[in-house]
Amino acid sequence: MNPLRLLAGKPRESTRTAARETLNITLDNGETVDVLRVRDPRARRIKLSVSERGARLTLPLRASEVAGERFVLEHGEWLVAQLARNGDAALALAPHVTSAIPLRGGELPIAWHEGRALRLVRGGDGLQVTVPPGVRSTSLRRALRDFYEAEARTDLGRWLPPLLPTLPRAPSRIVLKVMSSQWGSLAPNGVVALDLALVLARPSAFEYVFVHELCHLIRADHSRAFWREVEARFPHWRDEREYFHAHGRQLKASLRALLG
Known part of the structure; x- marks a missing residue:
């Protein structure tokens, strides 16, 4: 036997990465929610979780998609309650559209201005934002x-x-x-x-x-x-x-x- 083969050990298996897909699921109460479905080779059981990023359904490789969606429906009430804890999260900042941003437990009003350079400056009772066209x-x-x-x-x-x-x-x-x-x-x-x-x-x-x-x-x-x-x-x-x-x-x- 070639001694170099003993030193090399077993060949490494190819690493399998998690596959992701966003689902739009209608719950039994008629409410529709977006759920990120992740098929993870490391998972051992079906898991439903909620974070600030939204709902996530983790499936082992052998679990069927039907079983995953059934799991979401069975935990629909829990899912709705957990998503409600996210509250009314702020939307993405949009020039001349966003009227306030969250700060220190409240909201800071925004006044938008057009100019040559982008600037954010506290002024008066709010935030003065100068944006160039097409920022x-x-x-x-x-x-x-x-x-x-x-x-x-x-x-x-x-x-x-x-x-x-x-x-x-x-x-x-x-x-x-x-x-x-x-x-x-x-x-x-x-x-x-x-x-x-x-x-x-x-x-x-x-x-x-x-x-x-x-x-x-x-x-x-x-x-x-x-x-x-x-x-x-x-x-x-x-x-x-x-x-x-x-x-x-x-x-x-x-x-x-x-x-x-």
């Missing part, structure tokens, strides 16, 4: 993201200084990004990551998540000692957890709709 949607979304990040950093800059004397060290960096399920995290190197959708929430909810992640600089777990650290700095943290339970999915869905 690209990608450029507009990028500018809105920069605006949201600047607003979020303004809040963080107000909350951080009073907390620093109570921490063993300062965070090495704070990054804002679009997160799928989490609201924040702390990396071993001290980098705090926060979901940009937090700036759409009421300020107290945003502040709670920030305090929560900073407290992980003291305790890396979620022990009773950790929660005592959180409570010492933010006594009403339970109220904010309830707020995210009720409105979190809508906040994430709104940010995704606005930023694409």
